[in-house]
Amino acid sequence: MFIIYFPVFSNNRAYMSLLPLVPSLKPFLEDYLPRPGSNKPFVTLTYAQSLDSRIAAKPGEQTKISHLETKTMTHYIRSKHDGIMVGIGTVLADDPKLNCRFEADDGHISTPRPVILDPTGKWVYNKSQLRSVCDDNKGLAPFILIDDTVTPSNEDIEVIEKQGGAFVKLPLLSSSNRIDNWKVILAKLFELGIKSIMIEGGASIINDLLIYNEVVDSLIITIGPVFLGKDGVEVSPSKHADLIDIKWWQGIQDSVLCARLT
Ligand SMILES: NC(=O)C1=CN([C@@H]2O[C@H](COP(=O)(O)OP(=O)(O)OC[C@H]3O[C@@H](n4cnc5c(N)ncnc54)[C@H](O)[C@@H]3O)[C@@H](O)[C@H]2O)C=CC1
Numbered sequence: 001m002f003i004i005y006f007p008v009f010s011n012n013r014a015y016m017s018l019l020p021l022v023p024s025l026k027p028f029l030e031d032y033l034p035r036p037g038s039n040k041p042f043v044t045l046t047y048a049q050s051l052d053s054r055i056a057a058k059p060g061e062q063t064k065i066s067h068l069e070t071k072t073m074t075h076y077i078r079s080k081h082d083g084i085m086v087g088i089g090t091v092l093a094d095d096p097k098l099n100c101r102f103e104a105d106d107g108h109i110s111t112p113r114p115v116i117l118d119p120t121g122k123w124v125y126n127k128s129q130l131r132s133v134c135d136d137n138k139g140l141a142p143f144i145l146i147d148d149t150v151t152p153s154n155e156d157i158e159v160i161e162k163q164g165g166a167f168v169k170l171p172l173l174s175s176s177n178r179i180d181n182w183k184v185i186l187a188k189l190f191e192l193g194i195k196s197i198m199i200e201g202g203a204s205i206i207n208d209l210l211i212y213n214e215v216v217d218s219l220i221i222t223i224g225p226v227f228l229g230k231d232g233v234e235v236s237p238s239k240h241a242d243l244i245d246i247k248w249w250q251g252i253q254d255s256v257l258c259a260r261l262t
């Protein structure tokens, strides 16, 4: 069978349509998706890794690990969250779109708010793909979390505020331990109306959160059948982490693990 993908061009940027969601994924994921009723955002930690626990082939390099059917799953998961977070290392490596391209049965697309953790203010938003995505009305403008001491450029402040995003100042560089920042970050996001957040990475954030079970409510890992080798960006927490409520799904190429941290 041949499947043809129709790119939709807007301002010379392509938005590829996704494969349909494999029906068995909805019931498989159901218990691991956000539930209302807490006083902190529901946190889903989700990423794609190789068999040797790498999430990119080299530092600073974007690497496709997910098959197209698990890519659709990722967009389905995005549609179930108010926010989607990545660290500045990921933004600089991937220049991501961080929108949702999954259409619900009624044609509605529910797009999460991108949240970028950039304590030292390294990102030049104006030149990013995300800025173009927002200009094209294909996604929401980001909340960029910066340290209290950082002053963004006037150009970036102007564009972001016009698009409906914001720079959010927090005491991120004064704590002695990065893990301590998570409570501050999540409390602020909750106050900003983000009741559920999907954290996609990168490695430094994943490695911290895998041993921080108070923060993470669900873990959804796509495993692609590839070895990315020793030069790859490794996911491996600094200490032993046990999982409970474990479920596996197997697709054409990838396997998906859903679990919770103990
Ligand atoms: N395969 C996948 O699913 C994914 C792969 N990636 C890959 O991961 C790589 C990037 O990973 P990393 O370099 O580790 O960068 P990262 O995206 O984890 O960002 C790290 C930076 O975020 C900030 N940060 C992290 N935790 C913080 C905290 N608690 N408080 C304050 N600031 C904090 C710091 O500035 C830190 O240097 C890229 O190659 C990217 O392609 C990223 C996301 C998903």
Ligand SMILES: Nc1nc(O)c(N)c(N[C@@H]2O[C@H](COP(=O)(O)O)[C@@H](O)[C@H]2O)n1
Pocket (backbone or CB within 6 Å): 047, 048, 062, 063, 064, 065, 066, 070, 071, 074, 086, 090, 091, 094, 095, 096, 097, 098, 099, 200, 201, 222
């Ligand atoms: N699910 C998944 N599979 C892969 O193979 C990946 N490389 C990633 N990376 C994450 O997706 C972001 C790119 O998203 P856009 O398509 O540009 O919206 C990237 O920044 C990583 O967080 N994810």
